[in-house]
Amino acid sequence: QSALTQPASVSGSPGQSITISCTGTSGDVGGYDYVSWYQQHPGKAPKLMIYDVSKRPSGVSNRFSGSKSGNTASLTISGLQAEDEADYYCSSYTSGSTLGVFGGGTKVTVL
Amino acid sequence: EVQLVESGGGLVQPGGSLRLSCAASGLTVSSNYMSWVRQAPGKGLEWVSVIYSDTSTYYADTVKGRFTISRDNPKNALYLQMNSLRAEDTAVYYCASYLYQFLFQHWGQGTLVSVSS
Numbered sequence: 001q002s003a004l005t006q007p008a009s010v011s012g013s014p015g016q017s018i019t020i021s022c023t024g025t026s027g028d029v030g031g032y033d034y035v036s037w038y039q040q041h042p043g044k045a046p047k048l049m050i051y052d053v054s055k056r057p058s059g060v061s062n063r064f065s066g067s068k069s070g071n072t073a074s075l076t077i078s079g080l081q082a083e084d085e086a087d088y089y090c091s092s093y094t095s096g097s098t099l100g101v102f103g104g105g106t107k108v109t110v111l
Numbered sequence: 112e113v114q115l116v117e118s119g120g121g122l123v124q125p126g127g128s129l130r131l132s133c134a135a136s137g138l139t140v141s142s143n144y145m146s147w148v149r150q151a152p153g154k155g156l157e158w159v160s161v162i163y164s165d166t167s168t169y170y171a172d173t174v175k176g177r178f179t180i181s182r183d184n185p186k187n188a189l190y191l192q193m194n195s196l197r198a199e200d201t202a203v204y205y206c207a208s209y210l211y212q213f214l215f216q217h218w219g220q221g222t223l224v225s226v227s228s
Contacts, residue, residue, distance in 0.1 A: 003155065032212065034211075034212040034213060034214065036213070036214050036215070038156070038215075044220075045205060045218040045219060045220050045221055046148075046156065046205070046215070046218050047218070048214075048215065048216055051210075051214050052214075057216075089155060089156055091156075091213055091215075092213065093212035093213040093214075094213070097172065098158065098171060098172065099158060099161060099169060099213050100158060100212070100213025101158075101213075102155055102156040102157065102158070103155070104155045105155045105156075
């Protein structure tokens with residue numbers, strides 16, 4: 001099962017909005033509404049930010065939002081802040097031989 | 112508050128074995144789905160294994176036949192027995208609670224496993 005495709009890096013200035021894409025296939029992203037996004041700061045554990053494509057866990061800022069169109073899911077961070085600088089990983093349930101698949105990760109830089 | 116604390120990582124030679132532990136608090140391991148996810152140095156996340164509340168287990172193809180996930184209900188702990196270790200198993204191993212359909216809710220801080228001669 002191939003990893004989901006994410007851009008290696010995305011950057012933006014404080015206050016701006018950025019969007020990270022996550023492209024899969026009809027066997028994963030396109031076939032199920034089970035896409036999640038995780039934030040990981042250097043040396044720290046991943047943190048769940050979005051699940052079921054667009055739902056936010058309690059405590060996660062509403063500046064983070066998720067969506068999906070076809071085989072591509074997206075994470076949008078609005079009002080970019082310095083603390084948002086981190087790696088972001090998407091994941092999806094899959095019908096393949098494995099339970100699911102992660103994306104390769106996107107490094108977000110706040111300029 | 113849920114806390115997951117991994118331990119047991121270290122340096123091991125190729126072909127060797129290691130057992131990772133994950134001590135849970137604020138969450139009952141026996142009534143939750145629990146999983147291991149790893150991250151090779153500078154790389155992305157890779158799912159390793161999951162154990163369901165009915166004790167059924169599943170593994171990634173890359174570790175099937177070599178790794179075994181288990182739990183100790185009285186100790187409220189999760190384990191990962193790793194045998195026949197290879198250089199490519201070098202990674203930080205995270206314990207995580209697994210809700211459904213590849214959704215990981217709570218994560219531990221991770222424990223580093225290095226496989227090298």
